[in-house]
Amino acid sequence: MSRFILRRLLQSAVVLLGVTLVVFLLLQLVPGDPVRVALGTRFDPQTYEALRSRAGLDRPLLTQYLSYVGNALTGDLGVSFRSGQPVTTIVLERLPATLSLALTAVLIAVLIALPLGVLAAVRNGSALDHAARVFSQFGVSVPDFWMGIMGILLFAGVLGWLPPSGYVALTDDPAGWLSHVLLPAATIGLVTASILTRFIRSSVLEVLSADHVRTAEAKGLRGRVVVLRHVLRNALIPVVTVVAVQLASLLGGVIVVEVLFAWPGIGRLTYDAVQARDYPVLQGAVLLVAALFLVMNLLVDILYARLDPRIRVR
Amino acid sequence: MSADVLAELDDLRVWFPAAGSAPVRAVDGVSLQVRRGETLGLVGESGSGKSTTGLALLRLVDPTSGRVRVAGEDVTGWSRRRLRTVRRRVAMVFQDPQASLDPRHTVAASVAEPLVVHRLVDGADARRRRVAELLDLVGLRPELGERHPHELSGGQRQRVGIARALAGEPDLVVLDEPIASLDLSVQAQIMNLLRRLQRELGLTYLFISHDLAAVEHMSDRVAVMYLGRIVETGDPTQIYREPAHPYTAALLSAVPVADPAEERHRRRIILTGDIPSPVDPPSGCRFRTRCPSARDTCAQTDPALEVVAGDHRAACLYAGDAVREMRATPSA
């Protein structure tokens, strides 16, 4: 087991290094001088010189990269071209908003997809099964921002039950947070739910056709017992990884939904950084999200190994 | 290597790296010769290393140590590119007829592949005629050439596999469990076909199988393998009557006889326990942990293939006696 973890740790470290390289190179792709492009109309020599030297853009590429990585390890991701504030604090401030949105969305997705996916598989070919397939087909095809707009039109505009946009921190006012998070989280959650439903259904179907399920039926066990003890346990192990991967990808903040609902998460931050050409913040956000993604994936692999005795018990 | 020896293995070892443990010693010191025109039977249970031995002979698997000689050349260290020149001389027929044929290719395309690779015919017409000849040779109607593997029965697919093997006009054909996944009635057809082709084309076979009756029926010489080693070799009918190695005796005794009266009354030698792990085989004789007449000395020395009589050899310190002793005591 530990050999498995060690190998995965090493692998993740290498990929993370690769991520820092990509993120660093992003800046080099900017046509012309990033600082001048960023300052644009607000250009004045003092700020320009200060930012250039702070970012050390005059040094050779390799030294820039090494110092970027070195600083990143100590948590220093440079300063924002716009506000001069350290990138790390700017990005970390926005994390709670994205986290609460992502977790709520995944929770909604699982609450829909788990029962729907399992029942659709167990009652293969039934009306429910067809409905589940249509739902997952539609859900995957719907642009989430369109669903968001339609949601705002219905629940905020016509019915007036929910605020059209805006954010209230969970810690400040839970009720306020809930009313604000519901619409965006549902928008993301429905899309994620359709992805999960499809995966759960095919995973359960595959296990249903396994020989050991026929053995269980042969033993005359009650239908429920066969499904719970011999189908779900096997089928849901791979599902755990898919849910975690979905959560990890939402950590990047679903930019369009955060922009649409004015949700101050990392996605919105990225969008603002792009508008303001605030490249260090853009780099910082992208780097943090990718790092979170890798950590999540690592945790998922370890969890998977714990759950499946074939890997846990050598 | 004298002229009439088509292929030879000299103290061959094939070890596969295993994650988190010592390597798996699939083949652990095997020497054998395949002489022109004969059928050498290689029999053993799963884990005996018989298939790996066949693959090593064809260099489809890289040997860990020992020598592999084919068609007069020592090909042990040859690169894949250089091996291609000798590939034509040695062909292979596989166990699962469906898996050995590319589902996307027609039967004709599969049979023609050796012709194209070695440029044995020039022009599409010549190739089409040669394919039709080959299909006819194995008892298939030429128009089957346009079909796809999934449209054929198991027996027909295996015949296509044989036709493809013959396309390169090989001297030696390695048959890896050629009838194992076929129905009983079809097995007999394929065995008859293989014998007829051997007579007509003067082919040499290495017949690998776990089916003792089929090996005895097909082979001029047989080698019994256990845990990566050859434990007994010689004339099959003679060995089946008077096995010298205890494992061969136990193996023969385990095969049920299709005669109720005899099957009910014959004394069986039932081996206990499982085959040991090929990662660290037992010291000395590797069969001693399951051998009913094992003695202390068996743990010290790893017996080599000693002559029992004429061409009949066995790797057992008490060859012959051990078997007589086993048969004397009432079955376990």
Add this chain to the structure above:
Amino acid sequence: MTAEPVLAVEDLTVTLGTRRGPARAVAGVDWSVAPGRTLALVGESGSGKTMSVLAATGLAPRTARVTGRVRLLGEDLTALPPQRRRVLRGRHVGFVFQDPSTSLNPVLTVGRQVTEAAEEHLGLTRRQARDRAVELLELVGIPSAARRVDEYPHQFSGGMRQRVVIAMALACDPALLIADEPTTALDVTTQAQIVELVAGLQERMGTAVVWITHDLGVVAGVADTVAVMYGGRIVEHGPVDDVFAAPGHPYTRALLAARPRPGHRDADLPAIQGSPPSPLDLPAGCAFWPRCPVRGDARCEHELPPLTEVGPAHRVRTFYPSPPTGEDR
């Protein structure tokens, strides 16, 4: 003389819905097995041997249409509601399937799987079930059973896993054990061990056994009566000694002759041409007609031959049963 059969199947027919139309896997089959006795169902692929047993015990696929009567310990399963049939099957019938590496649930301990049927049908508590599991594992010859009861299937070898499956099948002390090619996936030395084990358990527990196989050697070793199946029908049925000594049906004769026998290396094998029929297009008359060396007359091709007696409880389904002398064996 014969005791009340444990399981009796009458005129069992199974039609499966497949993408290429209805397939008649079993076309009117009758057999029964008495306590302590072993019936062997032998035949090649597509003969319907496994499907007849699965259909009889209510394990046929959902798309299957099953007709005919199946009496288990006197009760007609086909007439019972599914729940009652499920309980009867679980309580009185043990199953051993072909592939030990997939018959067990990979993520559940061996002990739990061996006795979950006993918990369900005999009301054992978890504690009692665990002890019973260790007892059963020892019964089938698994060393250090007390330790291994909490291990997982992937920690057992093929042979050992099949022993676990047998222990599982015997957990409720069933009246009938159905073994569907239990040793086909095993090596011949392991097969010998398993055949020995089942014979011993049958003797001790008086269990009736239905043994499905395509290996005539195994049939000779385990069976009291044998039913040869071809094209979804029984073509020969009778005591194993009579059927092997004087096979009445051309197909049985051909099967017995097709196996290579030691010391007969010079002659080619008398092979049967062609290959077994597919249940999708069963011929109207005798299914073996296209491959039959006898092919007496036109009736064979168009008319279904009835089962005719050729000896005490020895019947064959052909217009041309060979005379019950043994000369052509």
Add this chain to the structure above:
Amino acid sequence: MSADSRTRRALSALRHDPPAVAGAAVLLLLVVVGVAGQWLAPAGVNDVDVDQMLHPPSWAHPFGTDELGRDVLSRVLVAARVSLQVGVVSVGIALLVGATIGLIAGYYQGWVDNVLMRGMDVLFAFPVLLLAVAIVAVLGPGLLTAMIAIGVVYTPIFARVTRAGVLSVREQVFVRAAVSIGASDLRIIRRHVLPNIAAPLIVQTSLSLAFAILSEAALSFLGLGVQPPAPAWGRMLFDGRGFVTEAWWLGFFPGAAIFLTVLAFNLVGDALRDVLDPRQLTLGEARRSTA
């Protein structure tokens, strides 16, 4: 690939699968609109008409008019070309680059496989849209950069699908047979590996087209796609969101166009998977077929 019976059987199965037919029909319509959009459009995409602002759907303007009085139907029709172009080109890039990487990694394995696939893992670490946004941000918005960004973002998926396909084909016995015959690596790849990974690649291409169009719409929603006044579905949604309560049609029709297009590609992709992927066929059927 000769017109083998498997493909004929596949096509006939497709015809009897209503969702696939519907999907194919919508795709056909999309291609026609994409090619002939501006001729079909009843009005010019930028014909501003001040006294026609925010008119609801009517005979004159079936999809209504936007905040500048422009005909929404015309803009949706012309914008179809943008989405199709970006989708096809970006998936083309991803397929070409990704499949090549996957083929090399899968066939040659060893350190080549490791290096290439770790590279792909790096790209995979970034959520799809986030990476696309970052690329467009530095290269500057526009049609070409959107294509490049989405192309780069979908390359790893194709690399993984191809590599998985190559690995599974490499293990097949018929590849070992080809090696035993003496076939060269090149011939084995051309004659045995490629034809057998065509099916999963075709399915992945169809599904990726769906997601690529979604990504393009998202980019243009964020103002990073094709720049105004050129019409793009995503941008129309973004501009329309402010008026969503009083002019629902501004938000509805462009979004519906995206949805239908993506749905069509998904339906065709799923149908292709069921028909082309033998494993799918055998999964249900084999297990419960006659024993």
